[in-house]
Amino acid sequence: MSDNRRVYRTIHTHLLQLYPKNAKGRTIQHLNTLAGFVAGIVQGKSSQLPTIARKAPTPAKPESRVKQYRRWIQNEQIDQSGYYLPYVEALLNLAGF
Secondary structure, three states: OOHHHHHHHHHHHHHHHHOOOOOOOHHHHHHHHHHHHHHHHHHHOOOOHHHHHHHOOOOOOHHHHHHHHHHHHHOOOOOHHHHOHHHHHHHHHHHOO
16 A cells, blocks of 8 residues: 555544544545545645645546645635634644644
8 A cells, every 4th residue: 555545544534533423425525535635735745736636645637636626625615614623633633743
């Protein structure tokens, strides 16, 4: 398993523990996108979308992932108080920061 994939799986597993137990459908899709996004930031050591997309371990082409992440960021239903802060805080606590 590649290092990118290992980091993604670790982040995904920890995020899944923080999501509601009966999450399905669109919520799980958002979880997968968030996990790929965070894994890309961690592996790419950058917050630029092309760098994140190159490091995210999904089979899609990097250009497609850039579009996916851009749409996710611009989605009005995705807000920082619901999708970023609770998980970032919990992940930092798990990492010991």
